[in-house]
Amino acid sequence: MLHLPAQPAQLLGKVPRRAWRWIIRLGVVALVLPLLLQWIVAYLVGSDARILPPQLLTAKNLLIVTAHPDDECLFFAPSILGVLDRNKDITGGLLAMSTGNNYGIGDKRRHELIGSCKSLGIKEQRCVAMDHAALQDNPTVWWDTDLIEAIVDEHVKKWQIDAIITFDSGGVSGHINHRAVSAAVSNYASSNPRAPVTFTLTTTALPRKYTFLGDLPLTALPFTWRIIAALSYPTSTADASDGGRALAANTWRRYLMTRDAFAQHPSQYTWDRHLYMVLSRYVWFNDLKRIDRVVDKADN
Template sequence: MTRDLNLTTPTLLVVAHPDDECMFFTPTLLSFEKVEVICLTDGGYRGKEDGILRRGEMKRSCEEVFDVEGCHFASIPGVDDTPVSGEWSGKEDKVVELIESMVKKLGNGKKAVNIVTFDEGGVSGHCNHCDCSAILQSWFDELPEEEGGSESRGSFLSGVRVRLFQLRTVETYLKYSMHLGYPRLTLPYWVHGASCEFVLASKEGMTFARRGMEMHESQYVWYRRLFVLFSSYVCTNVLVERRQQGQNYHSNRGKSVAALVVIGAMLALNITGFGLYPNAAFILLTINRYFQWLGGELFRRNGV
């Protein structure tokens, strides 16, 4: 579901830590044709030697597994791997300078550049993930808006159109639903068009995520092995395009009845394709969540 999203446009993926690229953004790396990755920290929470080790691991993951165009590290003093919120305060301008230089480099001779990063929830809520989101949102909102009025997409930096996409943080029950969460993740697209949301899915996501994490040998402990096995993020990324104030992306597609048909078909495929699995409880919970969400959506659409 990538209508209005050009997968050949040069794309900059901005992450906080080494291993973020394969734990959370595998479908993104597999979908875009030309990607460069910038990591704002070296992951050296335990010290300088750990940071050097993790830089090498991420380089191998990006180059040997995902074949990205380039893997870069910010090396900004004070922008470190930390669990303490607010530690990056006052360094935002340095991050922005780096991002702008990367965008100009990627956009050299091109008309547009995509940027992909976390949303406000940061997938896991880690403060560094959330800081990535906050810094890029604030910067993007200050860029000159593209000509075209409320139907325009993106902003401009030195003559290059910039579009910012943020990885949607999903509910916990969807986060660990593997591919079974796909119907719920795509529901907004079917119900009301959600033309600012783009779904990137990969059948080989789990394989590539596992191979990428194997390169991050120092981090591939048991709970991250379980994450790769059960996480929906290794199979599906929902990217939400950032809108500047005044931009309004419409779609006339999507009726509630059509959405229910799609939901039913998806659930039927899940049930028959996996023989009910031991996932009957999950399927029942998913149905319940579908109708909770759909009820809220119908109320919203009717101004209730």
């Protein structure tokens, strides 16, 4: 006798009720935990020194170093707003290494960048997009890292910068220009004794990038005891061992500020970016890692 395969509904009906209860419980946890963590980090412990190090939160002049206009709001907004919106005494600066002229609209994108900076609390005077012949937006060209270092050092001195945030070696999206910026700034921060403290934005694997808040529990795992401690006894000071990493999460208001910043880049607002501004972890939270300076024996 021919036996037909069981239908999906029949198979589901064979799942024990106890198993269903566990499946539902796990589903609820998977939905609630990221939302709860976002709320805790954004609203309750975001200013604690063990979550956002004093090196960032009490800096006088913060510099964000990117590759192209729109990087600041697509990737760095939780960090920028997490610092500048919490401490109005900090002066923010943005240094984009190109105007994003890959399609011949560099002037337009430079103008858009100024609007984005304003939305993020950065004054026009410190919102700069370079237009150097050797640093043109090109997804196939590795930029001159010595030149980038020189430009960064120039602006550090000019604006009296005491904290920097930039890409890590993965460049978040893997863009070759992003990675060149990271290589240059990382070398500058680790080898120049006069370089300010520098943090890099962590790059994650592609599946983790577009999970809305789903990646936050994994990202927050190294901060677990710090979050618990911050909830128990808040502090504005931290041990040196706590200052090597930072976690910044957008409140709802800061998320809307992030969206407003990207809205200033109409030339980049394609249909997929609408999805990005909801699903990307980088518009909701950032985790940063400090670059440690390599101590030269000559320094001792």
